[in-house]
Amino acid sequence: MSHSLTVTDxxxxxxxLRSKPERIVCLTGLCDDALVELGLTPxxxxxxxxxxxxxxxxxxxxxxxxxxxxxxxxxxxxxxxAKPDLVMGLAGVHDQLRPAVEKFAPLWLVEVKTYEDSVRYxxxxxxxxxxxxxxxxxxxxxxxxxxxxxxxxxxxxLDRTTALAMYGGTSIGVNTSDDLLGHLLSQxxxxxxxxxxxxxxNAQAYSVEEILTRDPDIVFVQxxxxxxxxKTVSAQYAENPVWKRITAVREGRAYEVPAELWASGRGTRAxxxxxxxxxxxxxx
Numbered sequence: 132m133s134h135s136l137t138v139t140d141x142x143x144x145x146x147x148l149r150s151k152p153e154r155i156v157c158l159t160g161l162c163d164d165a166l167v168e169l170g171l172t173p174x175x176x177x178x179x180x181x182x183x184x185x186x187x188x189x190x191x192x193x194x195x196x197x198x199x200x201x202x203x204x205x206x207x208x209x210x211x212x213a214k215p216d217l218v219m220g221l222a223g224v225h226d227q228l229r230p231a232v233e234k235f236a237p238l239w240l241v242e243v244k245t246y247e248d249s250v251r252y253x254x255x256x257x258x259x260x261x262x263x264x265x266x267x268x269x270x271x272x273x274x275x276x277x278x279x280x281x282x283x284x285x286x287x288x289l290d291r292t293t294a295l296a297m298y299g300g301t302s303i304g305v306n307t308s309d310d311l312l313g314h315l316l317s318q319x320x321x322x323x324x325x326x327x328x329x330x331x332x333n334a335q336a337y338s339v340e341e342i343l344t345r346d347p348d349i350v351f352v353q354x355x356x357x358x359x360x361x362k363t364v365s366a367q368y369a370e371n372p373v374w375k376r377i378t379a380v381r382e383g384r385a386y387e388v389p390a391e392l393w394a395s396g397r398g399t400r401a402x403x404x405x406x407x408x409x410x411x412x413x414x415x
Contacts, residue, residue, distance in 0.1 A: 132263035138255040141248050142222065146239050152216035152259055158198070158205055158228075160391070161241055162219035163187070164398025165253050168269035169262040175213040177205060180391035186404060207231045217259070243311050246277070246318075249398050269399055276403035277318065280410050284319040287414050294320035294413070295347035295379070297337075298394060299364040300355035304335040305342070312393060315402055316409060320349075339373045346378050349413050350385040353394045363387050386412055 137147040154174040157163045160181050163173050167187050175196045176182055182192035196213065200206040203224040210218060215236040220228065222242040232238045243249050250270055257266030284290055294316050296306040306312040307326040316322050323345050326334045354363040365387055368374040379385045388408065392401050 132254060132257055132266055134261035134263070135258050138258050140239075140241065140255050141251045142242055144239070146217075146237065146255075146259070148217065148237065148259060150216070151261055154214055154216045155260075156198070156210055156213050156215040156218045156236075158210075158218065158220035158225055159241060159397065160395035160401065161221075161243060161249065161252060161397035162256075164249075164396050164400050165256040168253060168398060168400050169257055169260060169265045171260060171262070174215055175210070177202060178391060178395045180389075181395050181401075184389075184392065187400070203227075211235050243397050244309065245311065245314050246273075246399075246402050249311070249402060253399050273399035273403045276406050280319050280406040283410050283414065289320050289410070289413055292320050292349060292413055293345065293347045294322055294349050294351070294409070295324065295342065295345075296351045296353070296393070297342070297364070298353040298355065298390070299367070300357075303337075303339070303364060305337040307335050310335070311397060311402075312405070315405065316351075319406065319410060320413070339368065339371060339377075343373055343377050348378055348382075348384065350377070350379040351388045351393065351409060351412075352385060353390040354387055355390055355394075384412075 139145045155166060156175045157173040158177045160178040163176055163178055163182050166173050173195050175198050177198050179197040182188045182195050198205045198209050207228060210232060218232050218236050218238045220238060220240050222240040225240055229238050241252055253266055253269060257263055296312050296316055298304055305324050307324050308314060308317050308322055309326045313322060313324055328334060352364045356363060365385060374380055393405055
């Protein structure tokens with residue numbers, strides 16, 4: 132893959148830079164993921180829990196400054212202080228930051244709906260940063276993991292195992308089959324969770340009763356907890372009579388999984404690790 136300062140991404144956006152970006156600020160985990168895959172380090176991050184994972188930067192990740200503010204409303208002054216050559220954010224979340232951020236750096240808003248989108252962004256970041264060899268190796272690692280997961284699924288009949296990935300904090304939602312995570316899991320499992328339509332708030336808003344109707348055999352739960360006393364989704368629903376009737380819950384196969392990886396990662400490294408974890412839990 133040849134180095135270029137201009138790429139057109141999967142959304143049709145063209146990003147043109149004056150020089151090879153050395154300082155990249157990540158407002159979305161896809162950015163951190165791609166940089167780590169390419170042997171690079173974010174200049175500042177919105178997902179510090181992701182970069183300090185041992186399968187990302189480990190101890191070295193603790194040196195990456197964490198940006199203050201809330202997701203989608205990060206502190207622009209802190210972003211500017213990092214002196215970025217490029218800022219990467221999430222489409223539909225960081226759009227309102229563009230006027231302020233673009234006073235000092237280009238803002239590239241990304242969106243992933245399938246794992247092939249994640250691969251495309253990895254290639255694009257590699258093109259801008261001149262990391263072609265690292266990109267080829269990272270993409271191959273992911274494709275090998277996907278092939279291994281599919282082979283295990285065929286051998287162990289996981290395509291007949293109904294899986295569910297869900298998330299929650301104050302309310303719950305389902306990663307539908309047109310969502311990045313839902314689409315990934317549908318490569319391995321039976322995944323009967325279509326988008327409900329009617330905008331984001333409704334599209335993934337399945338009730339516990341609706342989840343029971345499809346009765347998953349295995350559930351992967353991403354709990355967005357804030358503060359030491361916050362309860363996980365599993366703990367919140369532990370005494371719910373409908374929740375307790377779900378096969379996965381009844382059989383002890385409703386697993387809390389790390390939200391920083393399953394919800395925030397979005398890139399090829401995260402997706403490969405998610406496949407490994409999901410298949411390992413399903414075949415245990």
